[in-house]
Amino acid sequence: MHLEAALGPTGSAAPPSLQPESGTPRLGTTLGRYVIERRLGQGGMGAVYAARDPELDRKVALKLLHPGLAEPGSQARARLRREAQSLARLSHPAVVGIHDVGTAGDHVFIAMELVEGSTLSQWLDRARRTVPQILEVFVRAGEGLAAAHRAGLVHRDFKPDNVIVSADGRVRVVDFGLARTIAHEPPDVDASASISQAGDILGTPGYMSPEQYAGRPASARTDQFCFCVSLFEALHGLRPFPGGDPLAVAAQTVLGQVRRVRTPGVSARLDRIVRRGLNPGPQDRFPSMPALLGELAREALVRRRGLVGRVIGAAVMMFSLCASMLRPVPPQSPHRPAASAAFAPKRAAGARMPEGSRAPDHSGLSG
Numbered sequence: 514m515h516l517e518a519a520l521g522p523t524g525s526a527a528p529p530s531l532q533p534e535s536g537t538p539r540l541g542t543t544l545g546r547y548v549i550e551r552r553l554g555q556g557g558m559g560a561v562y563a564a565r566d567p568e569l570d571r572k573v574a575l576k577l578l579h580p581g582l583a584e585p586g587s588q589a590r591a592r593l594r595r596e597a598q599s600l601a602r603l604s605h606p607a608v609v610g611i612h613d614v615g616t617a618g619d620h621v622f623i624a625m626e627l628v629e630g631s632t633l634s635q636w637l638d639r640a641r642r643t644v645p646q647i648l649e650v651f652v653r654a655g656e657g658l659a660a661a662h663r664a665g666l667v668h669r670d671f672k673p674d675n676v677i678v679s680a681d682g683r684v685r686v687v688d689f690g691l692a693r694t695i696a697h698e699p700p701d702v703d704a705s706a707s708i709s710q711a712g713d714i715l716g717t718p719g720y721m722s723p724e725q726y727a728g729r730p731a732s733a734r735t736d737q738f739c740f741c742v743s744l745f746e747a748l749h750g751l752r753p754f755p756g757g758d759p760l761a762v763a764a765q766t767v768l769g770q771v772r773r774v775r776t777p778g779v780s781a782r783l784d785r786i787v788r789r790g791l792n793p794g795p796q797d798r799f800p801s802m803p804a805l806l807g808e809l810a811r812e813a814l815v816r817r818r819g820l821v822g823r824v825i826g827a828a829v830m831m832f833s834l835c836a837s838m839l840r841p842v843p844p845q846s847p848h849r850p851a852a853s854a855a856f857a858p859k860r861a862a863g864a865r866m867p868e869g870s871r872a873p874d875h876s877g878l879s880g
């Protein structure tokens with residue numbers, strides 16, 4: 514990795530592979546040694562493309578700054594450089610891996626592990642997800658944040674668009690463009706320790722913590738807040754701070770006015786966990802991401818067990834119903850009238866059960 518050299522000032526002549534009028538790379542052409550194949554996504558600072566690295570014969574994701582933002586000395590360029598450096602400090606299955614940084618003409622880019630899949634927002638929109646499914650994906654993404662905290666970084670822009678869920682169910686946190694390092698690492702890493710410098714108001718409105726709105730230092734508990742905003746939205750389909758405009762959202766965030774909403778499947782216990790992470794005071798949240806994730810993982814397990822228990826219960830009921838229906842009925846005897854009378858209510862009771870047992874079909878979202 515040659516971070517200093519690769520992001521230093523470069524000449525301004527655009528290489529022939531770029532469309533001069535827009536600065537957007539043409540598909541099928543090269544940028545550095547990478548062959549651009551298709552566009553993957555778009556963010557505030559630039560675009561991300563799938564590309565091929567012919568040297569190493571592998572696919573990569575290239576994040577490019579908008580050419581207008583990429584002048585030497587620009588803030589965006591410094592941010593991309595910091596993103597590259599942050600990712601280089603991290604090696605975790607739930608954090609996207611970085612391969613390279615480089616420049617080509619006016620373009621500055623980072624080359625990352627290509628994650629084939631969809632953003633967490635798309636994953637949530639695409640199908641109706643059960644509460645345990647949502648919790649499992651969020652716990653994995655949270656493990657990526659916890660890894661960043663262990664490496665002395667705070668992400669500061671956690672949201673569903675900055676998480677990718679791959680087709681095989683793996684989860685990666687991306688976009689460390691706002692990440693900051695711990696300035697002076699304390700001997701005992703305290704999750705609530707200040708990590709970023711104070712004074713700058715950065716993040717995505719709607720997902721930002723009160724301390725970000727106030728321009729106060731961010732900490733691991735800041736990421737916990739953004740994570741809980743995203744989780745609240747995933748569970749309820751609504752943001753926790755409804756506000757009519759960005760200013761109202763900011764005021765509600767700072768005052769801790771979390772929307773009251775009841776959604777089938779979101780238990781009171783799960784609601785309490787998420788609301789604790791949304792406390793306006795960082796000291797009132799969980800002490801660390803692992804503490805929060807432990808609670809969420811337990812909740813997912815309880816719900817899965819409950820679901821399995823109900824499915825098994827329904828199967829047993831069905832089995833006993835079928836068995837009782839197939840059982841040969843003894844010939845009627847005028848001397849034993851009570852036998853059939855005793856049998857009838859049992860069948861009736863059994864027959865009602867499968868109907869009630871259909872509830873577990875959506876029990877992933879109930880109780």
Ligand SMILES: Nc1ncnc2c1ncn2[C@@H]1O[C@H](COP(=O)(O)OP(=O)(O)O)[C@@H](O)[C@H]1O
Pocket residue numbers: 553554555556557558559560561574576609625626627628629632674675677687688689690
């Ligand atoms: N490594 C990657 N593999 C696949 N897609 C990616 C990758 N990194 C980013 N993307 C896609 O590009 C989008 C924008 O990337 P992001 O890093 O969030 O940019 P920005 O800083 O501009 O928001 C993401 O939402 C995602 O859809």
Ligand SMILES: [Mg+2]
Pocket residue numbers: 556557674675688
């Ligand atoms: Mg982004």
